[in-house]
Amino acid sequence: MAEAIRFHETGGPEVLKLETVEVGAPAAGEVRVRHQAVGLNFADTYYRTGLYPVPLPNGMGVEASGVVTAVGDGVDDFVPGDRVTYTYTGSPLGAYSTDFVLPARHLITLPDEISFETAAACTMRGLTASYLMRRIYPYREGDTILLHAAAGGVGLIVAQWAKLLGLTVIGTVSTPEKAAVAKAHGVDHVIYYRSEDTAERVRELTDGRGVPVVLDSIGAATVDASLNSLARRGLLVCFGTSSGPIPPIDPMQLAIKGSLFVTRPGLADYIADPAERAELAAELFGHIAAGRIRIEVNQTYPLADAARAHKELESGTLTGSSILLP
Structure with a gap:
């Protein structure tokens, strides 16, 4: 038994x-x-x-x-x-x-x-981080990424792996305690996504360019900010929906925002x-x-x-x- x-x-x-x-x-x-x-x-x-x-x-x-x-x-x-x-x-x-x-x-x-x-x-979590770092995008040393839920189980692994690849990591968190954890694992810049304008801060941190990749496991609460944080021809990776399902995305908006790409991968x-x-x-x-x-x-x-x-x-x-x- x-x-x-x-x-x-x-x-x-x-x-x-x-x-x-x-x-x-x-x-x-x-x-x-x-x-x-x-x-x-x-x-x-x-x-x-x-x-x-x-x-x-x-x-x-x-x-x-x-x-x-x-x-x-x-x-x-x-x-x-x-x-x-x-x-x-x-x-x-x-x-x-x-x-x-x-x-x-x-x-x-x-x-x-x-x-x-x-x-x-x-x-x-580790296999998820593995495909996000090794299969989803051809990262180049010096790239900057936006990582939501940076203090979560996947986020902490991704942040450390990103540093091994020479990437700069902007991570979103909800509390100062989580910010400290994220920074201790390689996150370079922290954004409090519940009280700060995420896309505005990303633009400030990237001299207005935005980031080539956003890794978003939160979903409904962050998808708009994620799209608005991307550089021209950037990629939004929606790999989780902890805040709820992502609403439909209008393809024309992807064109208007810079010919963006969106993927919803599954492990x-x-x-x-x-x-x-x-x-x-x-x-x-x-x-x-x-x-x-x-x-x-x-x-x-x-x-x-x-x-x-x-x-x-x-x-x-x-x-x-x-x-x-x-």
Whole structure:
């Protein structure tokens, strides 16, 4: 038997309940993993509220790290005892648990130098940062970027990676405390997006040019400022919607504002190819193992406190990454 967080109806954090569940043997192509740490991601709240519909009742979570305890027929790349981590999008949900059976194709071998806690805190966020830095745009040394939610889990990794590439980072935050965290991880200039005119400050900091790239995980509350911060032929990367879905964008406005580009990438499309996922993960874990990128696990919760973790996550007060400990 195992323990798992499940929900039988959509709603607030209170719908998350700790239950005893039966975890069977893995079928062909599957593995069973004993979790050591579980990732807490804002996207988890979308399943809980019903924004991302799933059959009910259901489990929760799509990211964790641990040890393989059993493998099904046809699984040749992993054996019991292997250290692994994983993240994916969609079904099956269930990472908020002590033990879980899932398709082996989702697993990533975890180097000995990376702790389970670090892996659970950074597999999804780190792979997101990896494609944002390595696949989304041909950055050149000396470029300036605008990074929203600079003190968040993805933001802190992106900021550090950007400095490795020789970029100048303008980061938006909501509080002085978050500003201090962002600056400590490589953000050069801070904008308080709730009280300052973001686009105006970006223009001031770039001698009126704007930035070639905006990385925006906030969505509805920042999209206008993001578009207005771009230089001619600049790229807006909308990779999250923590403040709500982005309203429709009029293509003519993109032309008027400087022949702008907009993309809405999803992690799944950048890790679907096993070879590309392995390449992105290897560079991420290499930077972490060498100390070039620090993963800040600033909040930890017992698995049973998943509801409290969701409540605090949605409050917007957290910094860095958060994990659940089974």
